[in-house]
Amino acid sequence: MRIIIVCLLICFTSNVFTQNCDAYKRQGEIKKYEACKKQKEAYKFYQFTKEYQELLDEAIQIDSTYDNAYWAKSIAYLKSGDFLSWKPLIDKAVELNPQMHLGYRGWCRYQFFRDYKGAISDIEEYERIIKDDIGYCQNGDYHLLIAKAICYKAIGEKDKAIKIIEDYLKDNDEESDLYNYYHLGVLYFERGDYNKALSNLEKQKESNNLADNRYYMAMCYKKMNNTNKYKETILEAKKLFEEGYLLNDPYTHHYDKVYLSQIEEEINKSKRFNP
Amino acid sequence: MRKVFYFTCFLFLFSCKNKKTEKVIYPRQVGDITYDVKLDNPNFIPCNGDDKILQYFNTGKGVEYRGGKKEIKDLFEKNYTHVKVDESGLIRIRFIVNCKGETGRFRVIQMSDNYEQFTFDDRITNQLLMITQGLDGWKEKENHGTKIDYYQYLTFKIEKGNLIEILP
Numbered sequence: 001m002r003i004i005i006v007c008l009l010i011c012f013t014s015n016v017f018t019q020n021c022d023a024y025k026r027q028g029e030i031k032k033y034e035a036c037k038k039q040k041e042a043y044k045f046y047q048f049t050k051e052y053q054e055l056l057d058e059a060i061q062i063d064s065t066y067d068n069a070y071w072a073k074s075i076a077y078l079k080s081g082d083f084l085s086w087k088p089l090i091d092k093a094v095e096l097n098p099q100m101h102l103g104y105r106g107w108c109r110y111q112f113f114r115d116y117k118g119a120i121s122d123i124e125e126y127e128r129i130i131k132d133d134i135g136y137c138q139n140g141d142y143h144l145l146i147a148k149a150i151c152y153k154a155i156g157e158k159d160k161a162i163k164i165i166e167d168y169l170k171d172n173d174e175e176s177d178l179y180n181y182y183h184l185g186v187l188y189f190e191r192g193d194y195n196k197a198l199s200n201l202e203k204q205k206e207s208n209n210l211a212d213n214r215y216y217m218a219m220c221y222k223k224m225n226n227t228n229k230y231k232e233t234i235l236e237a238k239k240l241f242e243e244g245y246l247l248n249d250p251y252t253h254h255y256d257k258v259y260l261s262q263i264e265e266e267i268n269k270s271k272r273f274n275p
Numbered sequence: 276m277r278k279v280f281y282f283t284c285f286l287f288l289f290s291c292k293n294k295k296t297e298k299v300i301y302p303r304q305v306g307d308i309t310y311d312v313k314l315d316n317p318n319f320i321p322c323n324g325d326d327k328i329l330q331y332f333n334t335g336k337g338v339e340y341r342g343g344k345k346e347i348k349d350l351f352e353k354n355y356t357h358v359k360v361d362e363s364g365l366i367r368i369r370f371i372v373n374c375k376g377e378t379g380r381f382r383v384i385q386m387s388d389n390y391e392q393f394t395f396d397d398r399i400t401n402q403l404l405m406i407t408q409g410l411d412g413w414k415e416k417e418n419h420g421t422k423i424d425y426y427q428y429l430t431f432k433i434e435k436g437n438l439i440e441i442l443p
Contacts, residue, residue: 048304048330057299079330080306081367081428081443087390113365114432114440250337252443259345 035059035066048076067096071104078108079251102126103144107137111252116151123148139249141178143168150183150255162187179204179247179254182213186256194220211241212258218266222273231270237263306330306369306426308380319379321371321424328371328424334416338427338443341412347429348441354406358398358436363388366395366403367430372413374422381408395433403431403438 021036042055053076059069074089090108093101106122109115123144126134134144142150149164165184185200198220204213214237221230240246241263247254302309303326310325321328331338338344364387371380383400387393407429416423432440 046304048306050301050303053299053301053305076305079332080426081369081430082306082384083365083367083386083390083430084384084392112443113430114442248337250332250335252337253344259343261343261345 031063032066035063035069038062039069039072042072047072048080052076065096067093067100070096071101078112081112083113098126098129102129103134104138107144107147110147110151111137114154116154119151120148141249141254143172143177146177146180146183153187154255158187158191162191178208181207182210183256185213186216189216189220194223209240209245211237211246211263212256214240215258215263215266227273231273234263234266234270238267308369308371308382308426310380315380319377320373322374322422323424328426329418331416331425331427333425334418334423336416339414339416340410341414346412347410350410351406351438351441355402355438358396360396360399360436362395362399362436363434364393364395365430365432366400367428368404368407369426369428370407371424372416372427373424374415376413376415378408378410378413396436399433399436
């Protein structure tokens with residue numbers, strides 16, 4: 001159910017679905033209205049195609065200050081990993097309309113390029129501009145604050161990462177999202193606080209049961225010398241993995257992702273442990 | 276003098292015309308790689324022709340490699356030797372995987388930490404390119420029951436000559 005809600009949220013909050021060209025017309029911005037209509041024509045084509053890019057160039061020719069055209073052009077470059085072509089386009093979109101594109105750019109810098117410091121800088125600047133809820137990342141996996149926490153973890157500031165997630169959960173306890181408790185659990189695990197790690201990983205298990213999560217639960221039991229639970233849980237992790245319950249992103253991989261080979265390696269190790 | 280004046284006018288008009296008609300020439304799709312006789316192995320052929328090559332994520336399954344992405348990471352960890360230079364940024368190697376899982380048409384782009392074009396020490400790029408070209412576990416992808424050719428890329432995050440992360 002939560003996944004459906006997140007999907008709907010993405011649909012209704014994404015630029016594509018909220019784009020209403022008539023709004024520009026009502027505000028008397030006729031050039032933007034025409035550029036917007038041209039952008040809608042582009043949407044008949046796949047983002048990577050020549051036709052899509054050419055129609056967006058026409059939109060920019062109509063109004064060179066129409067930010068959405070630069071944003072829309074940038075997507076194929078992002079997805080093809082072409083950072084050199086992506087960056088000037090998304091920068092132009094941000095320059096013209098930071099309220100719309102800055103948080104998105106921050107997320108992309110993390111998701112596609114693991115540019116943690118750049119992502120933190122963008123997200124924090126976005127917080128200063130928005131002064132309210134900064135919302136979710138483009139694929140709906142995380143609130144942008146959680147994405148920021150992951151970036152802090154990646155640059156070694158784990159305590160700060162924990163604080164950001166804990167603070168977020170205090171205000172949004174009912175919305176556990178998809179992976180918040182998982183990342184928090186892994187953070188506590190890495191800090192050696194296995195009770196807190198398990199408590200969060202248990203919450204994750206209740207809300208979104210994943211092989212990755214079960215792997216870290218097993219690792220907590222191992223550290224706590226609970227051999228029976230360790231052995232049992234690591235096997236459960238493999239079962240979940242084989243059933244397809246895992247962190248999954250069609251473009252790239254999630255932070256803290258666990259691979260099958262890691263689980264299998266741990267299963268082999270667990271055979272040497274006697275209760 | 277008059278000749279110089281007319282010639283200057285001609286150049287001016289010509290440059291105006293060029294600006295007005297200036298149009299970016301795009302490939303069939305962003306990131307397409309055409310065969311280059313000087314760079315590419317002539318024996319590597321996309322099974323369904325150049326105009327039917329998809330992107331790796333088009334089938335919704337992401338990167339598919341024998342043993343998973345961890346296997347790629349492990350291979351680079353094992354085979355990449357640190358180069359002692361103060362160079363950081365990203366290197367992307369894009370290529371085609373054909374319907375048989377064979378690879379070809381490798382292309383490299385590089386950037387510094389601030390997204391500007393950059394050229395890393397050859398010892399870094401050559402190593403990465405050689406290891407990438409040696410990867411032979413790419414899975415054959417299918418779309419609606421047909422085996423496809425697809426574009427794949429690997430992005431390497433380099434910090435002071437160390438390989439610290441591999442994407443996507």
